[in-house]
Amino acid sequence: MPNAKTRATDSAQRRQRLTGIALMCGAVALFACLDTTAKYLNIHMDPLQVAWARYTSAFGLTLIVSNPLTHTGLLRTKRLKLQLTRSVLLTASSVLNFLALRWLQLDEALSIVFTFPFIVAIVSGPMLGEWIGWRRWSAICVGFGGVLLITRPGFGGMHPAALISFAATVCYGFYAVITRIVSRVDSNQTSLFYANFIGALMLLPVIPLVWTTPQNWAIALMLVGTGVLGSAGHYLLIAGHKLAPAAVLSPFVYTQLIWVVILGYLVFDHVPNSWTIAGAAIVIGSGLYLLYRERKLGKTTTSESVVEGPLE
Numbered sequence: 001m002p003n004a005k006t007r008a009t010d011s012a013q014r015r016q017r018l019t020g021i022a023l024m025c026g027a028v029a030l031f032a033c034l035d036t037t038a039k040y041l042n043i044h045m046d047p048l049q050v051a052w053a054r055y056t057s058a059f060g061l062t063l064i065v066s067n068p069l070t071h072t073g074l075l076r077t078k079r080l081k082l083q084l085t086r087s088v089l090l091t092a093s094s095v096l097n098f099l100a101l102r103w104l105q106l107d108e109a110l111s112i113v114f115t116f117p118f119i120v121a122i123v124s125g126p127m128l129g130e131w132i133g134w135r136r137w138s139a140i141c142v143g144f145g146g147v148l149l150i151t152r153p154g155f156g157g158m159h160p161a162a163l164i165s166f167a168a169t170v171c172y173g174f175y176a177v178i179t180r181i182v183s184r185v186d187s188n189q190t191s192l193f194y195a196n197f198i199g200a201l202m203l204l205p206v207i208p209l210v211w212t213t214p215q216n217w218a219i220a221l222m223l224v225g226t227g228v229l230g231s232a233g234h235y236l237l238i239a240g241h242k243l244a245p246a247a248v249l250s251p252f253v254y255t256q257l258i259w260v261v262i263l264g265y266l267v268f269d270h271v272p273n274s275w276t277i278a279g280a281a282i283v284i285g286s287g288l289y290l291l292y293r294e295r296k297l298g299k300t301t302t303s304e305s306v307v308e309g310p311l312e
Contacts, residue, residue, distance in 0.1 A: 020244030023236045024252045030233035032259035035110070036267055037222050037229065039101040044219055046210035047098040048203060050226065054094065055199030057227025062196055066189050074193055078185040082178050086191075087198030089175035094199070096168035103161035105270045106260035111150050111280040112165040114254065117287050118143050119173025127177050136293050139286045146282030149275055188238055250291050254284050 034054075041050045068074050077083050100109050118140045124130040132140075151162045182191060214220040240249055257280060264270040272280075 017244040017248055020240040020242075020249055021252055023240030023243070024249045025255050027233045027236035027240065028253055028256035029259050030229050030236065032106075032110075032256050032263055034226055034229040034233065035097075035101060035106055035260060036263040037226055038098045039106060040267060041219070041222055041226070042098065042102045044215060045212040047102060048095060048206050048210045049212060050223070051091070051095045051098050052200065052203035052207055053223040054226035054230055055091065055196055055203060057224045058231045059196040059200045059227075061227055061231045062193060066193065071189065074190055077182070077190055077194070079182045082182050083186065083191065083194045084198060086175050086178040086182065087195045088202065089171045089178070090195050091199040091202050093168045093171035093175060095203075096164050096171065100161045100165035100168060103159045104165060105268070105272070105276075106264040107257065107270070107272045107280070108150065108162070108276055109165045110257055110260050111276055111283055112147060112162060113169050113172070114257075114280070114283045114287060115143055115147055115166075116169050116173045116176065117290050119170055120176050121290060123174060123177050128180065136290055139289045139293070143283050143286030143290075146279040146286065148279075149282060150279030152275060192234060251288055254287070257284070 038047075038050050038054070066074060097109065097113070121132050121136055121140060125132065147166070179191065214223065261272055264272075
């Protein structure tokens with residue numbers, strides 16, 4: 001029988017994992033609020049302005065707690081080209097996601113976003129040498145079948161903006177794989193700094209072309225709030241992954257769908273249709289099976305590979 005010290009250790013580990021799960025659920029709830037805010041702001045201004053505000057305010061906030069003056073090695077990276085590439089891909093995915101939200105319901109867009117583990121599984125072979133077997137290929141095919149059920153191409157089921165959402169997901173899939181590579185040599189703080197800085201810098205030149213002055217202080221606060229929500233969500237994700245393995249936390253990413261359904265109904269009076277519900281169930285089920293296979297084969301992703309959360 002286990003002694004008192006072993007029981008105490010096991011109990012402490014369980015508490016840590018439960019705390020990590022709670023932090024993950026809190027993070028995806030914040031990301032759901034971010035998407036809701038972005039969709040609402042799209043009514044009042046160009047999505048490029050919303051994306052710029054998200055990265056600029058997040059960059060300003062991160063400078064307060066982590067900057068090159070207080071952390072002298074913050075800008076030091078061994079893979080500068082990859083850091084720049086992943087930052088560009090993340091910015092592109094955010095812009096495309098915000099643009100898609102102009103026409104898609106929150107639950108529709110998120111259901112498509114949830115296919116990003118399939119993209120990661122596909123590109124990990126040529127990029128990381130992590131080839132997948134027939135079981136996971138089968139899960140990927142089933143998952144994409146779920147996406148087809150949601151979008152119903154050729155049947156007038158969904159707005160063409162679904163293609164924009166899928167393009168955002170592809171960008172994020174490549175971003176996630178590159179993030180796994182740079183996480184081996186660079187810290188979380190360095191990667192987050194580059195992501196926010198490059199995003200704000202890339203979008204700055206287009207702001208004079210799309211700028212719309214906020215109609216009131218509430219809209220202005222929402223613009224700043226996009227960065228606050230994104231930064232707070234990332235902070236909770238990082239904290240959660242320090243307490244529990246990625247394989248334990250990853251399934252709880254899917255609780256974000258619950259939040260977007262609730263917020264979509266409360267803010268926009270949107271109700272998911274039966275096609276979206278059925279397709280989302282297939283996508284989530286396939287994604288969970290991929291996570292199960294990764295865990296069983298002992299190839300769970302590093303915490304950095306999921307630290308950003310879905311497209312945020």
